[in-house]
Each structure stands twice: as structure tokens, then as C-alpha cells.
Amino acid sequence: RDYDVLVNVGRNFDEERSNFIAPRKGIYSFNFHVVKVYNRQTIQVSLMHNGWPVISAFAGDQDVTREAASNGVLIQMEKGDRAYLKLERGNLMGGWKYSTFSGFLVFPM
Numbered sequence: 572r573d574y575d576v577l578v579n580v581g582r583n584f585d586e587e588r589s590n591f592i593a594p595r596k597g598i599y600s601f602n603f604h605v606v607k608v609y610n611r612q613t614i615q616v617s618l619m620h621n622g623w624p625v626i627s628a629f630a631g632d633q634d635v636t637r638e639a640a641s642n643g644v645l646i647q648m649e650k651g652d653r654a655y656l657k658l659e660r661g662n663l664m665g666g667w668k669y670s671t672f673s674g675f676l677v678f679p680m
Contacts (some may be wrong), residue, residue, distance in 0.1 A: 584674075591674040593648040600655055602643035602645040603628070606669035607627045607661065614661030620646055620654050627659065634646070645677065 583594050592597060593616055605616045605628065613631030615677065617624040627642035654671055663670070 574670075587653070590653040593650055593652045593654075594678070595650050595670055596680045597648065597676050598680070599646050599648050599654070600643065600677050601646060601672075601674040602641070604639060604641040604658055604670060605630070605656075605662055605663070606637060606639045608669065610639050614640065614659040614663065615659040616640060617659050618642065618644060618647070618654060619657050621652055624657070624659075625654075639669050647680075667678045 574589075576584060579586075581594060581640060584591050591599075591601075601618055603616065605614070607614050607630050613629065615627055615629050617627040619625065625646060625678070626642045626644045628642040630638040630640040654674055
């Protein structure tokens with residue numbers, strides 16, 4: 572694992588699988604900010620919900636040594652649903668330490 576978990580109230584983030592697991596049915600907010608460093612490849616990162624991409628973000632300027640990609644979304648989830656980030660394209664090469672992923676319940680149903 573190449574990251575630190577800063578806050579995990581309720582222990583709903585599965586650190587072994589890097590998945591957020593919904594503890595109950597509801598509307599959840601997810602945000603991510605990914606940084607690539609010293610890497611001339613384009614990257615694409617997607618937020619996945621139960622194995623399906625929901626949103627993506629891209630960083631691709633080849634003349635910049637650092638570039639960020641961010642996105643956020645509200646998702647209706649059932650208890651036990653999973654959300655996680657997937658690197659669809661490129662290589663972060665150490666950029667994970669500058670990147671964040673967060674999720675929380677907005678409205679229980």
C-alpha cells in the first residue's frame with residue numbers, strides 16, 4: 572500500500588482493498604484529487620461504483636512536471652456497495668502521496 576488513511580470514522584474504508592463500503596443505503600459524496608509528478612504520460616483516474624466507472628478525471632500536459640486531476644459526484648448507494656479509484660491510463664510514479672480520496676454519507680434513505 573502506497574498511501575496513508577488519515578480519517579476512517581466508522582471503519583468503512585477497507586484498507587486492504589482500498590474500497591469505501593457503504594454502511595447503509597443513502598446518497599454519498601465522493602471527491603478525489605490526483606497528482607502526477609515528473610511523468611510525461613497522460614493519466615486517467617475513474618471513480619468506480621461496484622465495478623462500473625461513474626466519473627473520470629484526466630491530466631495530460633506533457634510539458635508540465637506536475638499536474639492535477641480532480642472530480643466529485645453524488646451517488647445513491649445500497650448497503651454494502653463499494654466505491655474506489657481506478658487508474659485507467661498512465662502511471663502516477665509516486666504521485667499517490669500528493670493525492671486524496673474522500674467519501675461520506677450526505678443523506679440516509
